[in-house]
Amino acid sequence: MYDLTIRNAWIYDGTGNPPIRGDVGIREGKIDAVRHLGKEESSKSIDAGGLALSPGFIDLHNHLDMAVLGLPFMDSHTMQGVTTSLTGNCGLSMAPLSDATRDLARKYLSPFIPAAVMSDWRWNSFGDFMKRVENNGVGHNIAGLAGQGSIRIAVKGFDPSPSTGEEMRTMKTLLRNSLDEGAFGLSSGLIYPPGSFTSDRELEELASVLTEYGALYSTHMRSEGSMLTESVEATIEVGRKCRIPVEISHHKVTGRCNWGKLHRTLRIMELAREEGIDVCCDVYPYTAGSTTISALLPPFALEGGVELAKKRLTDPEARERIKLSIQNPRSDWENFINDMGFENILICSSPEKPEYQGRTLKELIDGHPGKDDPYEAFIDILLDMQCDATMAMFGMDEEEVEYGLAHPLSSVITDAWAMSPALGGRPHPRTYGTFPAFLRRIALDSRRLSLENALRKITSLPASRIGLSDRGVIKKGCWADLVLFDPKTLRDKATYADPHRYPEGIEMVLVNGRVVVERGEARETKAGHVLRRGQGNG
Ligand SMILES: [Zn+2]
Structure with missing residues (x-):
């Protein structure tokens, strides 16, 4: 007896295998069977009508933590089929905070947070924050990184001076505590203060804490333009010295005079991998980036x-x-x-x-x-x-973006904040459209990748980057995070001029076995779990 069965689907298991026609049986939030279920009993049965069933999409890079307390359903993400998000990126996580610099951090991050979803910022540790998120509920699963910038702000505000021995010890303790409390790794944003004030040496010393955990270092590098190649080499160096997996965030080339560099940087990453350094990258399917206006200074x-x-x-x-x-x-x-x-x-x-x-x-x-x-x-x-x-900021070459999206080492990400049409403003269209846009452009229309290979880059590949062994694939024993979509109609609708548009073709989204989106409508709003590294990921 299953709680729910989805019958008659083309099942893409997330590993890149070609699809099989069959049924999925779900019990207690998990996938219990993947085969023809015949007349086996189920409390509820859904006829997929031959549509595509994939593991839910996993977004390794976004900034959902900034608004998750005010917008727990995370509408723009959940409605496009995202079932797990790794947040706290670009060095600027919502935790840890310190009493002394809380207001500085809040003022700094407030441009990213619509006033209607601003929270009270009354927490300090990473664990406190995640507990708050958990108690408040989440629309899909949330995992977090601790941000190097946030850690440095907590210790010394926006003081640009090199950190003293004492300050370094405090920062390492904050990172260690965050990892013990379930952070999946460390992020950095080296164009944003105080990441931009931080030397490579200081960064490496902090990242050395990750070695004992084998946790991920994910970085928005110092340059994505004129010094891109050098920045990729510096990132690989952190992986080499600290013996940790490294992720190059939203890997791209900005500025026309730099176009063409991506072929070389991806080759450098391939060679580093041959040397045993676990480096990968992520890419979003748009030619414009987006950030705070103060980044122009x-x-x-x-x-x-x-x-x-x-x-x-x-x-x-x-x-x-x-x-x-x-x-x-x-x-x-x-x-x-x-x-x-x-x-x-x-x-x-x-x-x-x-x-x-x-x-x-x-x-x-x-x-x-x-x-x-x-x-x-x-x-x-x-x-x-x-x-x-x-x-x-429109600074990328379309062909180069597509090359990055299709490369075997890249996952696909949104780099977006949590949004809902009611919040207004003009967010980047990636906020609502990333995953359908990627599948439409790279697999369904251009056939640059097969659909099964494209799906791998938004399911099992990102899951493996953060060690999620029970998500990102359709297999007995894994959590039932699933997306049912129609490959014929799937498409993004959000544009720069009209960004608050949910995609078309996402028929159903399940998070932990519960239906959260059905035919473009939100259903259950708090089916997500807070995931903690090394704690069974339940
Ligand atoms: Zn970034």
Whole structure:
């Protein structure tokens, strides 16, 4: 007797095997049988009508932790078939926090968090935060990384100086505690303060804590443009020295003059793997990135935090230095304006200046009274928005993105925040569309990959990267995280102009054996588990 059976499906098991026609029986949240079930009894039976049944999609890179307490169903993710998310990426996790710097961290991350879903930030440890998430409920399974930036903020705020021995010991303790409390590894974001203030040596020393756990190091590298190759080599070096698996986050090439580098970096990763270094990457299926508007400023402008940055932008001398640094074509930091140009940077959300949303910086500068000096005008516009805005930056080559998506070493990720249409704004379309967009473009339309191989990159491959042995495949004994979809109609509908659109063709989503989405409608809203590393992942 099963709790639920799904009959008459093309079953893609997630490993890359070709599909088989059959039935799946579910009991107590887990897959109990994968075969023809004939007349075996079941409390509820669903006729799949020959549609595709896959393990639920696993997203290794997103920022869902920032809004999960206010938006526990995580609508934009769950509705596109995501059943497990690894969050806390780019060095900026919601935990750990410290009493001394809680407000600094909150102020810094608030551009990413719509006011309607802002939480009280009353926790300190990683374990406390995950407990809060668990008690509040989640729409699908959540696992977390501890962020290097957050750990450093907890210890020394936005102080750019190298960490002392004492500070280093405290940071290592915070990381060790987080890992003991279930964190799946460490993330870093080396273009964002305080990651941008952190030397490779300091980073490696912190990452050495991961060795004893064999846990993952996942990094938004120092450069995805002019210094991309060097950054990939530095990341591999961390894997070599610390003997840990490393993941290159949202691997991409930004800036036209850098296009073409991805073939080389993926080759470097293949060679490192032959040497025994466990390096992989993840990629999202869009040619624009998205982040906070303050990432357009040079690191020194952000020393001490965003409030100080705003002060600097009004101080004539500091303002001049910032302008010169942005205008310098050979700057030694990730200079998006230089790499992409004002015309390729689009304002997504701006609570202070909603009328700026959906317009490029070029358009805003052209409409500014001080447009004769575009850099001056840009800084004024930044101040208009109180440095509190998110942007999309169009800097990648479509063919190169597809090459990255199809490469055997890449998983596919959203890099998105939790969203719901009610929250408004103009989030990046990846928020709602990533997985259907990937399957449509890379498998169903172009046939660059077979559907079974494309599904492997969003199920068993990401599961194996974080050691989830009972998710990401359809097999007896695994959790019943499943997506039933129609390969004929599956497609993303979210666009830059109209991003709050759920995809088409996702017929049903199950999380831990419970139906959470049925024919495009949300059902049970809190079927997810909080996953903790080394604790059975239940
Ligand atoms: Zn990132």
